[in-house]
Amino acid sequence: MQSDWYDIMRQYTTRLVRICSVSPDKGELLVAEEVLRLLRADGLESIYTANGLDPLPDDPTGRQNAYAFLRGSSPRTVVLLGHIDTVDTTDFGPLEPWALDPEGLATRQDALAELAPGLAEDLAAHPGDWMFGRGSIDMKSGVAVTIAVMRHLAEMAREGRLPLSVVLLATPDEENESAGVLQAVRFLLHLREQYGLEYLGAINTDYTTARYPGDQHRYIYTGTIGKLLPSFLVVGHASHVGDPFDGVDANLLAAELIRDLSMNDELCDVVRGQSTLPPVTLHATDLKTSYDVQLPFAAYFYLNVLTFSTAPRKLLKRLRRRAKATLKRTLKRIDKSERRWILTSGDKARLERLKARSGVVLTYSELHAEVEQRLGQEHIAAELSAAWESMPAGLDARERCLHLVRHLWTLSGKRGPAIVIYYSPPYYPHVAATPCLLHEVVAAVAAAHTELNLEVQEYYPFISDMSYLRLDPGMDMATLTANIPTWQEPNTTARSGRYSLPLVAIQELGLPVVNLGPYGRGAHQCGERVLMSYSFGTLPQLLYEVIERLTDSGSTKEFSYA
Ligand SMILES: [Zn+2]
Numbered sequence: 001m002q003s004d005w006y007d008i009m010r011q012y013t014t015r016l017v018r019i020c021s022v023s024p025d026k027g028e029l030l031v032a033e034e035v036l037r038l039l040r041a042d043g044l045e046s047i048y049t050a051n052g053l054d055p056l057p058d059d060p061t062g063r064q065n066a067y068a069f070l071r072g073s074s075p076r077t078v079v080l081l082g083h084i085d086t087v088d089t090t091d092f093g094p095l096e097p098w099a100l101d102p103e104g105l106a107t108r109q110d111a112l113a114e115l116a117p118g119l120a121e122d123l124a125a126h127p128g129d130w131m132f133g134r135g136s137i138d139m140k141s142g143v144a145v146t147i148a149v150m151r152h153l154a155e156m157a158r159e160g161r162l163p164l165s166v167v168l169l170a171t172p173d174e175e176n177e178s179a180g181v182l183q184a185v186r187f188l189l190h191l192r193e194q195y196g197l198e199y200l201g202a203i204n205t206d207y208t209t210a211r212y213p214g215d216q217h218r219y220i221y222t223g224t225i226g227k228l229l230p231s232f233l234v235v236g237h238a239s240h241v242g243d244p245f246d247g248v249d250a251n252l253l254a255a256e257l258i259r260d261l262s263m264n265d266e267l268c269d270v271v272r273g274q275s276t277l278p279p280v281t282l283h284a285t286d287l288k289t290s291y292d293v294q295l296p297f298a299a300y301f302y303l304n305v306l307t308f309s310t311a312p313r314k315l316l317k318r319l320r321r322r323a324k325a326t327l328k329r330t331l332k333r334i335d336k337s338e339r340r341w342i343l344t345s346g347d348k349a350r351l352e353r354l355k356a357r358s359g360v361v362l363t364y365s366e367l368h369a370e371v372e373q374r375l376g377q378e379h380i381a382a383e384l385s386a387a388w389e390s391m392p393a394g395l396d397a398r399e400r401c402l403h404l405v406r407h408l409w410t411l412s413g414k415r416g417p418a419i420v421i422y423y424s425p426p427y428y429p430h431v432a433a434t435p436c437l438l439h440e441v442v443a444a445v446a447a448a449h450t451e452l453n454l455e456v457q458e459y460y461p462f463i464s465d466m467s468y469l470r471l472d473p474g475m476d477m478a479t480l481t482a483n484i485p486t487w488q489e490p491n492t493t494a495r496s497g498r499y500s501l502p503l504v505a506i507q508e509l510g511l512p513v514v515n516l517g518p519y520g521r522g523a524h525q526c527g528e529r530v531l532m533s534y535s536f537g538t539l540p541q542l543l544y545e546v547i548e549r550l551t552d553s554g555s556t557k558e559f560s561y562a
Contacts, residue, residue: 005148009536010131012038012144016084017133018100021172023085024179025061028172031084031140032066035170038147039068039154047154049195056172056183058494065180065187066170068150070157071195077165078438078550079188079202079511080150080543081181082143083174083465086135092526098133099526105132116527130520130529137520137530142205143170145518148540153547164551165197174465177426181465185505200550201438201512203543204466207530208517211461217453218534220446221460221515222439224467225276226430228312230319230423231302231398232257233405235416238297245338247295248331248357248417251286254299256330257419258284260322261303267318269308271432274459276306283398287406297416300402307430308459311472312480316363316421323361323419331357331417357417364405364422365482371412383411393496397486398424400497404485423484425499428467429475429506433458436512441549445542452538460515462523468501469511477503516543 019034021027032053039051049071053064066084089099095112098104105112112132113119122130131141146168156162167188171180191197208219234254239247261267262281269276284301305315335356342350362370372380387407391400401424409420433439446454460466471477481487481503488498490505518535522528530536 005540006532006537008148009141009144009540010532012147013131013136013141013530013536014102016140016143017102017135020089020100021085021135022088023173023176024063026063028063028085029061032064032170032172035066035084035143035147036068039066039150039168044151044154044158047158054183054187056179059179063172063180065172065184066168067187068154068168069191069195070150070153070162070166072157072162072165074163075165075196075198076200076550077167077192077197078200078547080146080166080168081184081202081204081465081469082139082146082170083172083180083206084140084143084170085172085175085180086138086140087175087524089134091524092134095526100133100135102131102133102136112527116522116525118521119527119529122521122529126531126533129531129533131532132527132529134528137207137209137518137528137535138523139206139517141518141520141530141535142207145205145535145540145543146170149543149547152544164547165195166547167191171465178465178468181468182502185468185502185509188511189505189509199509199511201436201514202466202469203438203546204464204513204515205517205539205543206460206462206464206466206515207523208515208519209521209523217455218519218538220442220454220456221458222433222442222456222513223431223458224460224464224513224515225428225462226307226467227426227428227463228305228307228310228315228423229282229302229398229426230305230315230421231401231405232300232323233402233409233420233422234299234301235409235418235420236295236297236299237416238294241293241295244295245334245341248334248359250296250299250416252334253327253330253417253419254284254286254301257323257326258301260326261319267305269306269310271308272458274308274457276308279303279305298406302398302424309430309432311475312423312427312483313476316423316479316483319421320361320363323421327359327361327417327419331359359417359419360414361419361421363483364408364420364485365479367405367408367412367420368482371408374413375411380408380411383407388495388497391497395497397426397497397499401425401485408485421483423480425484425486427480427484427501428463429471430459431466431470431513432472434470434512437550437553438512438514438546441546441553442514442516444549445545448545449542464515466513466515468506469509469513471503471507471510514546516546
C-alpha cells in the first residue's frame with residue numbers, strides 16, 4: 001500500500017500535538033486555527049468552496065469549529081470529522097513538561113515505560129514505530145488524516161476532477177460536553193440547504209486500539225455505543241439509632257439496589273455478536289451533611305449504562321421493575337428481622353403493633369405529574385423555578401438534577417420508603433449501522449486489503465462525537481426529556497445550568513457514521529501512543545480509497561444487509 005502520506009502525516013500530527021488543547025479552554029481555538037492554516041497552505045485556500053471558523057454559540061472561551069468545504073460536480077457529500085481537544089496532562093507526572101513533545105518523550109522512552117503499563121512490550125514489538133504524547137492517538141493523528149486527505153482532494157478540485165463534495169470539520173469539546181459537534185450538526189444542516197447537498201454519511205477518525213492482548217486486527221466501525229446515566233433518589237425513613245425499626249435505613253435500600261444493578265450482565269446489550277460492558281455506579285452517597293445519630297433519610301447514586309439498542313424508555317421500565325422487586329424484598333427482610341428481634345428481646349406487646357412495610361417506586365415524570373395534580377401547574381413551576389435560582393452557578397450537572405428531584409419530593413408531601421428514578425446528563429445516543437452506500441464501500445475497501453487484517457465491526461466501543469450525528473428510528477425522546485430534571489428545549493430562553501441537545505436537528509441530519517481512525521494504545525494515559533506505520537502510512541490511503549469508491553458508485557442502488 002502506498003505511503004506517500006507518511007512524512008506529511010508525521011509533520012501534521014506533531015504540529016497539532018504541540019498545541020495544548022485541554023478541554024474546555026482557549027487552546028482548542030489555537031488548534032482550530034492551526035488546522036485551517038494547514039488546510040490553506042501552498043495556495044489551496046482559494047480552492048475551497050468555503051473554509052473558516054464557525055463559532056460555538058454562547059461559548060465562554062470563544063471556541064470555534066474549523067471547517068473546509070469542497071463542492072464537487074455531484075451534490076453527494078461525505079463529511080470528515082475529528083475532535084481537536086484532549087484530556088489534561090497531569091497523568092504524565094514527572095514527564096509532564098514533555099507531554100506535548102513527541103521527540104522529547106521519544107528520548108525518554110525508558111522513563112515513560114516505567115510509568116506506562118504495556119509500553120515496554122509494544123516498544124519491543126514495533127521498535128521505532130510509536131509516536132508519543134497527549135493527543136497523539138486521541139486524536140490529533142486522526143485530525144491530521146482528515147487534513148492530509150482533504151488537501152489531496154483540494155488538489156483534485158483544482159484540476160477540475162473532483163466529482164464528490166466533501167466537508168471537513170474539526171471540533172472542540174469532545175472530551176467535555178461535545179459542544180463542537182452539536183454546533184457542527186447545525187452547520188451541516190445549513191450547508192446542506194445552502195448548496196443543495198445530499199449527505200452520504202460522516203467518517204470520524206477517532207482512535208482505535210487492540211481489544212485483547214496480542215490482537216492484530218485493525219478495526220473499522222459502522223456505528224457507535226451510547227450512554228445513559230440513570231439516577232436514583234432513595235428515600236428511607238428517619239429515626240433515631242435507638243429505635244432503628246421505627247425507620248428505614250436509606251443506605252441499606254441504596255446498597256441493595258446497587259447490588260442488584262452494578263456489574264450485572266443482565267443489563268448488557270447484546271447485538272449481533274457485540275456486547276456492552278455492564279453498568280457500574282459512578283457515584284453513591286447518602287445526603288447527610290454532618291454527623292448525627294439519625295438513620296440517614298435519603299441516599300442517591302447514579303449508574304453508567306452503556307447501550308447498543310436499549311432506548312431511554314425501555315431502560316427506565318427495566319430499572320423500575322428491578323427497583324420495585326429490590327424494594328419489596330428488602331422491606332420484607334427488615335420486617336422479618338424486626339419480628340425476630342422482638343421475640344429475642346422479649347417486648348412481646350410490640351408484636352401486636354407490627355405492620356408490614358411498603359414503599360413506592362416512581363419515575364421523575366410520574367412524581368412531577370402527581371405533584372402537579374395536587375398543587376397545580378403554576379405553583380409547581382414557580383417552586384421548581386425558585387429551586388433552580390437557589391443553586392450556585394458552578395454546581396455539577398448531576399447535583400443540579402438531584403437538587404430539583406429532592407425539592408419535588410419535599411413538595412409531594414410523600415413519606416419514604418421510596419425510590420425516584422430519573423436521568424442525569426450526559427446522554428449519548430447509540431447509533432446502529434444503516435444499510436447505505438458508505439457502509440457498503442467501507443466493507444469493500446476492507447475486503448480489498450486482506451493483508452491489513454481489517455475488521456469491520458458495528459459499534460465503536462468508546463463514547464464519541466458520532467453519537468450526535470444520528471438518532472436511530474424508534475428512539476422515544478419524550479421519555480428521556482421528561483425525566484431529566486434540568487432538561488430545557490433548545491429553542492427556549494436558556495437558563496444557566498440547563499441540559500439541552502438539538503435532538504430534532506440530529507434527527508433531521510441523520511448521518512450514517514463510520515469510524516476509520518488511527519491505531520494506538522493508552523488513550524487518556526501517559527503512555528498514549530500512535531502506531532505510525534499504520535496511522536500515517538496506511539490510514540490516509542484507506543480513507544482516500546473509501547472516498548474514491550464513493551465517487552465511483554452509482555447513486556440509484558438499493559442497499560440492504562444480507
Ligand atoms: Zn477521542
